[in-house]
Amino acid sequence: MSEESAGGGEVQEVREVREFWQRLGLPGLIDVHTHFMPGRVLDKVWAYFDAAGPLTGRPWPITYRFEEDRRRTLLEAFGVRAYPAMVYPHKPAMAAWLNAWAADFAARTPGSLHTATFFPEHGVEGYVHRAVERGAVVFKAHLQVGAYDPGDPLLDPVWGLLADAGVPVVTHCGSGPVPGPHTGPGPIGRVLARHPRLRLVVAHMGMPEYGDFLDLAERYGEVRLDTTMAFTDFSEELAPFPVRERARLAALGDRVLLGSDFPNIPYPYLHQLRALERLGLGDGWLRAVCHDNARALFPEGTAGAEHGAS
Incomplete structure (x- = not known):
């Protein structure tokens, strides 16, 4: 898709994003942290951001408040070659339904990474197993929004299943923007101690506990970190990445992944790059x-x- 396929106000950003990866000699970008959700769910997420709810901690304007087709078209125009539909539940009896929606999204969206999720509830092992069998290649866990302990006994077989299958789990386990009852390196660190082969992708670089999550990445060879919102002006105001940790960040360069939080970001996509x-x-x-x-x-x-x- 050409950059002219984007809306008129986005053409310049499309051009600059493409120039960024072309200069690096890449065929495009792979973004491991994007959100596509059922319409009524995404509307509620946006309403929460609009209200500057307690989990955001500050005003949070949505830059790409577009209908789904336009958002998909824009990522394609940017040259994002693959991306997930990061869905996540905030209560029981929601995850299996989200998984069905995400499977359909993957089937009708070229370049989509088939995504699934889970919640600590009876039956969770069964629907996670079915999602893996049906082709899910990445899971999303949100400990802040879900407010659950990743060490919940109901989830232990799930972590083991995903570790054995080698399926990555992008997990919001850091305490940013505001702490939750089970965020921080401790709870997820105990999960890793039980399942050291788990392909955990720490969302947002684990902000603001950057150093602690770098420790986990150094300790466990399958731990990775995504860049979602990290290093941007918006995040640096409240949770700056320590300059002293840049050498460790460079050394772990094979386990850091581009993430953006598109479309739910308060600045242009280009700014993350x-x-x-x-x-x-x-x-x-x-x-x-x-x-x-x-x-x-x-x-x-x-x-x-x-x-x-293209």
Whole structure:
């Protein structure tokens, strides 16, 4: 899809995003943290952001408040070759329904990484097993919104199943923007101690406990971190990434993945890319973060990413 397919006000951003990855010699971007949800669910999420709810802690304007087709078209125009539909429940009896919706989204969306989720409830192991059998390549867990302990006994077989299957779980386990009852490195660290082969992707670099989650990544070889909102002006105001940790960030460059939180971000998509660039960790690091690491983690789901962007 050409950049002219985007809305008139987005053409310049489309051009600059494409120039970013073209300069790096990449075939496009792979974003491991994007949100597509059933319409009525996303409307409620946006209403929560509009109200600056207690889990956001500050005003949070939605930059890409568009209908679904326009959002998909815009990611394609940006050159995002693969991305998930990060769904997550906030209560019981919701996850299986979200999984059915996400499976349908993946089936009708070229480039979508088939996503699923779970909640600590009776029957969770069964519907997680079915989602894996049906082709889910990534799961989303949100400990802040769900307000559940990842060490809940109901979830222990789920973590084990996903570890054995090698299916990554993008998990909001850091305490940003505001702490939850089970956020921080402790609760998820205990899960990793029981399931050290779990392919855990720490959302938002674990902000604001960056150093603690870098520790977990150094301790467990399958732990990765996504860049979602980290290093941006918006996040640096309240939870700046420590300059002293940049050397560790560079050393873990093969386990850092591009994430954006699109469409629920209070700034342009391009700003996340520029924020990564200004870290000064080099083009090789950027290539790995923006494409190659995710390509290695999702080899089947990102097969189209190896071809040139249309």
